[in-house]
Amino acid sequence: MTEIRNDTEFRQKLESLDHARQRILAARFVENVLPFCNDERVSRIVKIASDPHASADELATALRTAKAAIIDSHARCGAECDWKDQAGYFVARAAAAAVSPAGQSAGGPAWQAAMGSRMAATCRSIDSTEDNAGQAKMQQYLILSEFLTS
């Protein structure tokens, strides 16, 4: 059980994985924060992301639905903000990162999904007392180390 001590190490290990395994890991990270998002399209996207044999166009359609989910959930300019909804928005963005093709964004899909999920957790913690963000980070380390050892 390799021990992950900090984000630098966490990110190094994630970026060292190949694209397909990064995608599966990203799906795991998003799955971890899925309860924060009530848009069922996102859960479908996570299923496709976590399926190692998902075809390219399945992933492409998933990416398009993810983008639609992002648009539908982002905060409206000038509207009263609701951080719980905003958490859902970041889950959707994390899901989109998971199914996005390689080289789309710096850090690769796994790291982006991790960050997105953590941001979702941060949003949840804003209006509530418990510190979701910290837990999310620890859980992500656990998921990675389990994944590496399996």
Place this chain on the structure above:
Amino acid sequence: MKNDQTLGEILRDQGISRRGFLKFCAATASLLALPPGSVTAIAAALESARRPSVIWLSFQECTGCTESLTRSDAASIEDLIFNTISLDYHHTLQAASGTGAEDARQSAMKENWGKYLLVVDGSIPTGNPGFSTIAGISNVDMLMEVAAGAAAIVAVGSCASFGGIPHASPNPTGAVSVADLISDKPVINVPGCPPIPVVIAGVLTQFLTFGIPELDELHRPMAFYGKSIHDRCYRRPFYDKGLFAETFDDEGARKGWCLYKLGCKGPTTYNACATTKWNEGTSFPIQSGHPCLGCSQPDFWDAGGFYQALSIPTGDISRAAVYGAGAGIAAGALMGALNRGRKSHAVRVHKKVTIDDLEKEHEK
């Protein structure tokens, strides 16, 4: 002067050959822009025309028209015509005077009542009869008396046609034109100051042969007054090209450029000067370098100065502008002060708008 001879017989007595007479008729036909075929008609009409009795009344006039008519400097066919028509009364030209002259006029009128031709030059004073009388008879009375039996009246010169110089403001004598007094008889105006000799003869010839000629709205024969000087002016191309004389002896004037800027009234003056010209076609005012005065137009004396274009303002415009600006500034300053007061009042009564003031009372 035997009254019963026809014009043709008289001319032959004077030694005018048939050919010479026909040449004159052709010249007149072309002058009147009549077709060549009409030459024979003119000749026949002139030849058989009874010698019309003509009574020439001169009222408030400078005798310029008569001078132009007689042009004592050279005998010509026009001259002979006047010898041949029965000029029964012309107090400048006739030898008789006093009661003899008046008796001649009375008898001519009696004999040719309703047929004689009345020619008038000079305007008729209506202010006070005493201003101008002949043999104790005021011009108005004499005009009325003679006009009653006239077949037609020819007003020769701008005075008789439109009132001329006596009529110019302030018109002390209350001078009026023939047409102002006579409305029951055909009046032919032959304006000009003076009119062109050949135009007078031409009008009479046309009257003798064809009767009342076609007249424009100012009762002027279209044959001579149908076109403006401007339309027939030999300097028109310069006007069109925009080449004008700026002063009387500048380069433009010497080059014969258009005199519009020197006040030429050619564009608004209708006469035959530019075509028939004066002194047997020698020249006419514009050709001699002087702008046309518009002498054949009504009130040309008062048309705002001979040396100013007809369409430029006569008043002092810059002074008017200065007055306007002054008044405008005063009124504007007042209105500006009112506006500033009204605006500062609005600022004074301004109540700070807070988030509670964004909805109307009932909507809140």
Place this chain on the structure above:
Amino acid sequence: MSGASLERGINALKEQIDAPTATFFSACVHCGMCAEACLFFTETGDPKYTPIHKLEPMRKVWHQEYTFWGKFARILGLSKPLTDAELTEWETLVYDSCTLCGRCSMVCPVGNDIAYMIRKMREGMAASGHAPAGMIGATRRAVTIGSPMGVKLPALEAQIRHTEEEIGFAIPVDVVGAEYLCTLSSMEIMNFPEYIGAIARIFHETGVSWTISSEAFEATNSGIQIGVSDIAAELVERIVRAAEKLKVKAVISPECGHAYTAIRWEGPNLIGRPYPFKVFHILEVLDDLRKTGKLHTTGKESRRLTYHDPCQISRRGGVFEQPRNLLNMVAENFVEMPENGIMNWCCGAGGGVSANERADELKMKAFRRKKAQLDAVAPDAVVSACANCRIQLEEGLEVNNMDIPVISLTETIAEHLAGETSTEARQS
């Protein structure tokens, strides 16, 4: 008698009308060219969206109050005074169908600055209770909570903590004596928190001393959008107080359009005194760093990029060369949209339109003008520098199912930072 009223509205208009306004109303010759410059007309074809027509009520107040002929006509009863019903009818014209983009002001042949007048007319509309509900809510939250979307400090602190973890170093908050005070817009804090990470990394890399103020982190100013200078002044005053307290040399306006207009151009006139500090848009700061050689980037975007000029930043703000200089540092295939820079077409959501639900349908119709521009250029991605434009572009592209990502210029610069803190170097 608190609350909005017709009388207070007309009084506000009388306060706002000045020599330029009177000149503009006296110069308009009804030539209709401003309609051809307004995307709300070009995309709907409805003549009522002709910009100068949107000012009719204010024109009437000017004519009846400040001209001899108008006053005379009113006394004779020839022209009727302004009614509340008229203002109600004009609500959708002055708010829903106008983003204050100012394109009409650029084409008017007699030179009328119509946007300048719409901004003034909104003072009368708001004071008479004719501002849209959405904007009233946002303005109320901006005054009471400090952000039109209700973002409170704890939320910002959470975002800051998250960003600090991501970038690996601290974000200065309430640092007295810093050179720059950075302000953020709620849209960024909520939808695009990466912006905070981007400026942190850039300033870290270029050694810029900066800080965020916990008392005045909000850059947006719904006061100038709704048209209430009293409220706008209060919002600006907060930033000025914070800047003075932290003794900063300059305040940076974030990737937001109207925030820049509010703090840079209207601010001093709202609070009635010049600032003791300078004001820059983030792009001005980045371009300055580029010019002074402090900002180094590596690698070039191979994707075909185009830039959408936010109206309040380029045409109404004067910041239009900087984005090009910055983009040319990081993009090898940067192509301009037809009619760009100070003559760009608006995205359709500025000037408070996006905060006004009633205008949603019209807003999407207006987007077709921008769609036409994008069709002409067919970029792989659109770069812009205003969070509200980004949201509108994303929504518009989604509705027209065009798969073009919309990215922030500042974030793109951050991604290409050459120094040690950039993503590649962080492994060491």
Place this chain on the structure above:
Amino acid sequence: MTETEFLLWARGPAFQGATVIFVLGVTFRLLEILLLGRKPNLAEPRGSAMLGGLRTIVTRSFPDAGTHKRSAFTHYMGYIFHIGFFITLLLYAPHILVIEKAFGVSWPALPTTVVDATAVITMIALIAVLLHRLKDPVLRFLSNFQDYFAWFLTILPLLTGYIAFHRVGLPPPALIAIHILSVELLMVVFPFTKLMHAFTLFMARWYNGAIAGYKGVNS
């Protein structure tokens, strides 16, 4: 009242009266506008307002390609009838004489036939502009009585001038008088209609350019 007296009145007292009202009206309107004043701008300037303003006065006459394409008709017709109007007014010999008599300045004239042709083109453009104003949905929506009345005031002097030049119908002095009266009508009503844009245009463009120039934008 003969034609000559009618003309004398038209070019004499009537023209003086019209000048007074015109100058008074324009001065009054300009002061009524300018004295409303303008708040000074306290923001730190990026560019020069003065230069921006002066610049826009010129550049706003030459719209950019996109704008031009969208309102080409308005541009072409607008240019034709404005330039035509000024050529007819300022480069026709008799008009120059009027100006010389009024203000003492003079300059060479264009050939009268050229000006005559220009006047015709101007009138055609004006008629085209009227038809466009009646047909185009935006213009029909925007236009009020004043727009059509201003159009009428503008074409009337051209029409009466053309007729007076060609001396059709009434005797010339009457035609010239009618032409002068139509000009006087234009002068008298001018300050109280949108024709004031002949003056306020420069102020408006200056303000526009100044507001933008202050911010470093060439508007």
